[in-house]
Amino acid sequence: MTMGYRFLKKLTTVDDAIVLTSKKLSIRLGIEYVNFDESLGRVLAEDIVSDFDEPLVDKSAFEGYAIRGADTLSASQYSPVKLKVIGEVRIGESPIMKGTQGKAVKIATGAALPDGFDTVVPVEYVKVLDDEIELSKSFPIGDNIIKRGEDFKKGQIMMRKGKIIDPFDISMLAQLRKLKVKVLEKLRIAIIPTGNELIEPSELGDVYKTVNTNSYALSAFCKEPWMEPHRLKIVKDDLENLTKAIKSSIENHHALIITGGTSVGELDLVPEAVQRAGKVDLMIRGIGIQPGRPTGVSLVNGKPVFMLSGFPVACITGFIAIVRPLLYKMVNALEPPRPVVKAILESKVSSGLGVAKYVRVKVRRIGKKLFAEPIRVMGSSALSSLTEANGFLIVPPESEGFDGNSEVEVFLYNPIQE
């Protein structure tokens, strides 16, 4: 909502902006090998294939007794079968037992089935006598056994390229004994705040100055293990300096986020500087989000340059709607699922056709129901609306809003206070 956005002739939809940009991306990220226990949150750059069967031997699924199924064929309530207990197998022990016919071996859950035995009888079906057990029903051969390779088999693909490694995967990598994992190098993202009015939070300035909050927010959003955000210095509204800053930062980074100066007013030099900074394959100016209409995306030398509003809330919604999905596309990974809840809207929300409106709402629980209160503020700079809210209600471009008392979906970013 800086000067002149309304003179941008036509807004590109969020979906179109993402598709158009991702089609023309031509980034090749490097590869790194990291220790599996340091790979959390990195993007897997290889399919992970198992080198062995798991389990490596047949194991007992229950606590009970290993037997030969054939020995129980005639067992019934009226004519129980007695088997002699000749030993015990615990987890991790090597089971060497001699003579198996008519014999049983006490066995722990997960312990390896001793040679010559083929079946397990869970302890609750067993009557324990002195050194014998009594069974009053028959057990089919193979009952209650975890067969070799039942969890996974040698040669099986266990994890796919492009997976963002989570704690379950770490656990699986340990199991597979993959001590080193091939991952994508970190996505280096430059963040450049622009504007003559900006000062850093630590700087003194008169009351007319604006504190740079955007690059701190964006850098925080990019603190994922697979990204490496770099906050660069504030650049003044000066074409030459801007062009230089964009040129040099695009050389050393995979993506660039510029905040401020992105609409059509006289001080909006950013798109001009982007044009001069390299080979421009795409220039989208004006995207259908509110706040954030002046948001733009360009591709310079194949790398995305995101132009976000300088107004804090518009900057953040631009990041969430456009930048973040494209960063995931740059590494060919799926975005993690985000929490969505249904809530009853406390008051009417209006929106213009053709824009996705990000309404900050505070969701609270009253009884068993959730209610969403729109946080009303003027302008797109009021950060308090984001910290007071705990979710976004997104009004889609084809809707003019929602009535009070209607049920809406809210993207929750913070917990619901009880």
Added chain:
Amino acid sequence: MTMGYRFLKKLTTVDDAIVLTSKKLSIRLGIEYVNFDESLGRVLAEDIVSDFDEPLVDKSAFEGYAIRGADTLSASQYSPVKLKVIGEVRIGESPIMKGTQGKAVKIATGAALPDGFDTVVPVEYVKVLDDEIELSKSFPIGDNIIKRGEDFKKGQIMMRKGKIIDPFDISMLAQLRKLKVKVLEKLRIAIIPTGNELIEPSELGDVYKTVNTNSYALSAFCKEPWMEPHRLKIVKDDLENLTKAIKSSIENHHALIITGGTSVGELDLVPEAVQRAGKVDLMIRGIGIQPGRPTGVSLVNGKPVFMLSGFPVACITGFIAIVRPLLYKMVNALEPPRPVVKAILESKVSSGLGVAKYVRVKVRRIGKKLFAEPIRVMGSSALSSLTEANGFLIVPPESEGFDGNSEVEVFLYNPIQE
């Protein structure tokens, strides 16, 4: 599901286990001061209060012209008012203008209102002549102004103690110029794997050995900025060694997670060792989750000691159901919202009364609907069930399960493949 869990007389419910433990916790965490831009994900240990009004001066909410509302009182379509444009104010500029009656000043969105002006007319209501503007309706005084302090006021509490700092908060801290923030020291968590059968992923061992995956999984789950997990060495099933390990690690940590040896069989020395390691205020053994029934919680010298199953899936469900909620309680923070989706269950799922069953399901989208397929595996060690699935269907303790084709809620931990 190790030996003997069924002899545990009564299972404590998950909710009771959490309430009983959190009631008796008596941990005092230390305080640290960190730079605001390094505070992401830490637990705020102070209320954050604003030192000033924001904005510090009245600002324009729109691009347009600053005027005196009184000058437009008589304006109408038939008798428009003309005002002379005497200058321009951009963002960050100091507005010194002389003489305001009958005058207008061009103004940018977010720019400070010049002295003597009290109203803004958005550009779309303005007919621009040479050095004049023409208004054909009246504007009430104060229209389209963001008043000083409208975002927040001096003395206002902006963030509360116990908040886990997110990117919105970082942005707000920048805005408030809080360069240093008081946060809780990191929660130090010791993780001790136990069992004679265990070897590390890097160690050679015979086919009967079990690779330690649990402490890697748990450590990955605890890699939050406010936690500091420490993986300790594998401890053999030996009462003296176990007691020593528990004693020493509890001295240097706020919480302790032990995996393996937690049920009632002969090799289950962990609870005995815990009893000997200090002053025990609580000992819960057997919790109503499946897999994970042998899970236990104890308080030793006021610190929680979590006893999780050695079986990988049971260990992880025990962590998710019991440990994680209690870690959040230890720092007095709310757990972040987790993504939940509704899906149609592809086949029947059965569960025993009195236990919360964690069923691993794979959710996929077919057309516009989501379907959840239960991953069938034997035993509670099959990690592949977790990496193949992308969510948990939790059957509550009061339910015996769900029929095929019923609609269920799934906690998604990985994206839905399209």
